[in-house]
Amino acid sequence: xxxxxxxxxLALLAAVGFVVxxxxxxxxxxxxxxxxxxxxxxxxxxxxxxxxxxxxxxxxAADSYARAIVVGxxxxxxxxxxxxxxxxxxxxxxxxxxxxHNWLLAKLAAGYVEVVRNxxxxxxxxxxxxxxxxxxxxxxxxxxxxxxxxxxNRGIAFPVLAPHAAHAWMVLAFALGVALAVLLARWAxxxxxxxxxxxxxxxxxxxxxxxxxxxxxxxxxxxxxxARPELQGFNYAGGAVLTPEFAALLGGLTLYxxxxxxxxxxxxxxxxxxxxxxxxxxxxxxxxxxxxxVILPQALRVIVPPLTSQYLNLTKNSSLAVAIxxxxxxxxxxxxxxxxxxxxxxxAIIMAVYLTISLSISGLMNWYNARIALKGARx
Amino acid sequence: MKAxxxxxxxxxxxxxxxxxxxTLDAVKSKGYVQCGVNTGxxxxxxxxxxxxxxxxxxxxxxxxAAAVFGDASKVRYTPLTAQQRxxxxxxxxxxxxxxxxxxxxxxxxxxxxxxxxxxxxxGQGFMVPKKLNVKSAKQLNGATICVQPxxxxxxxxxxxxRANKMSFKPVVIEKLEEVVNAYFAxxxxxxxxxxxxxxxxRASRAQNPADHVILPEVISKEPLGPAVRxxxxxxxxxVKWSLIAMVEAEELGLGSKTIDQQLASTNPSVQRxxxxxxxxxxxxxxxxxxAYNIVKQVGNYGESFEANLKPLGFDRGINNLxxxxxxxxxxxxx
Numbered sequence: 203x204x205x206x207x208x209x210x211x212l213a214l215l216a217a218v219g220f221v222v223x224x225x226x227x228x229x230x231x232x233x234x235x236x237x238x239x240x241x242x243x244x245x246x247x248x249x250x251x252x253x254x255x256x257x258x259x260x261x262x263a264a265d266s267y268a269r270a271i272v273v274g275x276x277x278x279x280x281x282x283x284x285x286x287x288x289x290x291x292x293x294x295x296x297x298x299x300x301x302x303h304n305w306l307l308a309k310l311a312a313g314y315v316e317v318v319r320n321x322x323x324x325x326x327x328x329x330x331x332x333x334x335x336x337x338x339x340x341x342x343x344x345x346x347x348x349x350x351x352x353x354x355n356r357g358i359a360f361p362v363l364a365p366h367a368a369h370a371w372m373v374l375a376f377a378l379g380v381a382l383a384v385l386l387a388r389w390a391x392x393x394x395x396x397x398x399x400x401x402x403x404x405x406x407x408x409x410x411x412x413x414x415x416x417x418x419x420x421x422x423x424x425x426x427x428x429a430r431p432e433l434q435g436f437n438y439a440g441g442a443v444l445t446p447e448f449a450a451l452l453g454g455l456t457l458y459x460x461x462x463x464x465x466x467x468x469x470x471x472x473x474x475x476x477x478x479x480x481x482x483x484x485x486x487x488x489x490x491x492x493x494x495x496v497i498l499p500q501a502l503r504v505i506v507p508p509l510t511s512q513y514l515n516l517t518k519n520s521s522l523a524v525a526i527x528x529x530x531x532x533x534x535x536x537x538x539x540x541x542x543x544x545x546x547x548x549x550a551i552i553m554a555v556y557l558t559i560s561l562s563i564s565g566l567m568n569w570y571n572a573r574i575a576l577k578g579a580r581x
Numbered sequence: 582m583k584a585x586x587x588x589x590x591x592x593x594x595x596x597x598x599x600x601x602x603x604t605l606d607a608v609k610s611k612g613y614v615q616c617g618v619n620t621g622x623x624x625x626x627x628x629x630x631x632x633x634x635x636x637x638x639x640x641x642x643x644x645x646a647a648a649v650f651g652d653a654s655k656v657r658y659t660p661l662t663a664q665q666r667x668x669x670x671x672x673x674x675x676x677x678x679x680x681x682x683x684x685x686x687x688x689x690x691x692x693x694x695x696x697x698x699x700x701x702x703x704g705q706g707f708m709v710p711k712k713l714n715v716k717s718a719k720q721l722n723g724a725t726i727c728v729q730p731x732x733x734x735x736x737x738x739x740x741x742x743r744a745n746k747m748s749f750k751p752v753v754i755e756k757l758e759e760v761v762n763a764y765f766a767x768x769x770x771x772x773x774x775x776x777x778x779x780x781x782x783r784a785s786r787a788q789n790p791a792d793h794v795i796l797p798e799v800i801s802k803e804p805l806g807p808a809v810r811x812x813x814x815x816x817x818x819x820v821k822w823s824l825i826a827m828v829e830a831e832e833l834g835l836g837s838k839t840i841d842q843q844l845a846s847t848n849p850s851v852q853r854x855x856x857x858x859x860x861x862x863x864x865x866x867x868x869x870x871x872a873y874n875i876v877k878q879v880g881n882y883g884e885s886f887e888a889n890l891k892p893l894g895f896d897r898g899i900n901n902l903x904x905x906x907x908x909x910x911x912x913x914x915x
Contacts, residue, residue, distance in 0.1 A: 221914065237690070237811045252739045263743055436723050540668075
């Protein structure tokens, strides 16, 4: 019996191996026959095209394809990370609003969910992009809602802190504050377990996280010089700019995914048995602590697995950026493929990157899920 | 968009042995020419109000169909963006790419394509709103520029600004409709593409064409023409000579309305051309009346230009016949 199973598996392995070999050799043959270049050598060549936004990595047309693709990757990460955070916050709020006893609020939230999740994301992106570019004035007639902030169809130009040595120290201080807050929370938990004495770890932690950089900031003489955007020639120079492409993509991804997350949160909270509320109240736990210590941990067990899918969806949906001109990984890889003709390599890079990102997100979320799972429960 | 590229890449992976069947035989047996065209560029390839594709590039496809089948209508069109076009041809999704595509050495050698002929000599230019009061491309430092990705335009643009020590912000949108909308909405100060594209877009999409000016600088050479896959010489010959026949017909004074009267012409060049003497068509693997069919059904190059580009305000310019001081020069059909 076991021998037969082993033989079957060997045969399957051989078949898969043959298919892979056939595809690879056939591709190599066809590429050769059609005189299409192959290999990854093109990555080191000069890209020759400019990229609209490359916030964390200096890039120019004289840089290599590899660097251009990294810029695309950073842009994908940027929009996906911020999108995940915003969609989670917004989705949770809407999900809770849908459970609210306030009739109007609940219906509004329900309406939002039904409308947004039933309109294709691509349509929403075109809509948002058109709203931004068609309705806002040109840079010379930009709206000026706050001093130093200019809103035009080129995006939002806003002042940023001029670089100062103290800022790096503030980042360090922030990290130190986070570390201290984590240690404090652990200590408080142990103490409460041992003595029953509660400690306001959350408030103290927040004070540490925010206070430590603040002390550094004040000690350095509060360096608050601003780099302000100013109209120079065609566009705003100085300060920072949030482009319409980025804003439309981020807005679209956030609004769309938030609708799904809202439903997941609602389902998660509703999945917790009413008896759990009643049991917590009868033990004398106040409402907020009931939520935090009894309801949320149980709801999260239901919420986290589908939430992971939404994070993955958001990240992959960010490739719709192509349609509205945000230079994400796919957009730049497409251009690279087109200039070099090496579609197979380009698609392979895109696939490898999305696979890596997706597996990382799901690995992280699985780890988190295991952490919040019922201790001792069967997985 | 991605789906199509992925499918094309998969087709490259999986397509069978290459030389099993030549493209000409494949086209004959399926009964139509699959032609890759622009998603909608007035004058070159755009569906009219009844959904019939019209334009100079469309006429190139129709000429090939007329030569192969004796029926110019046996074409199916695949609208492609600039980014999709080469993969579509490489993978065999289309038989001919006729999509205002610039002939360059990289595309001829590295991409596995063969450009057959130039059906429009062009160069890259810049269009700006008149109210910006810009007189020269040299004044565009710091401008935001709308451009389509995966084009020679995108590369020439970067080169030009680098060479002139200027900077710009690109807004790169794949679909022509969207990138043009972004320009007219004011997202960009400048729209750049081949001058023919600028003229066509200004004439067909601007609310008031007089509000936009095309700057005098032409920063590149853009010979536009159809391309086929590398390695199939018979098909290459068919497509190449179908285009040349249109230019030769104009030079011989043969047009769609007059060619029937010329059938009895004693001019040996005309006799060879219409297939009354010789066996040029057979040598191409086609009917001997291949060229007659092209001119009768599609027209000569000048007629195609008049019908498609004249109404948009195009001038023959360097696209006139060599005998009229232009660059259109057909190798002898003999």
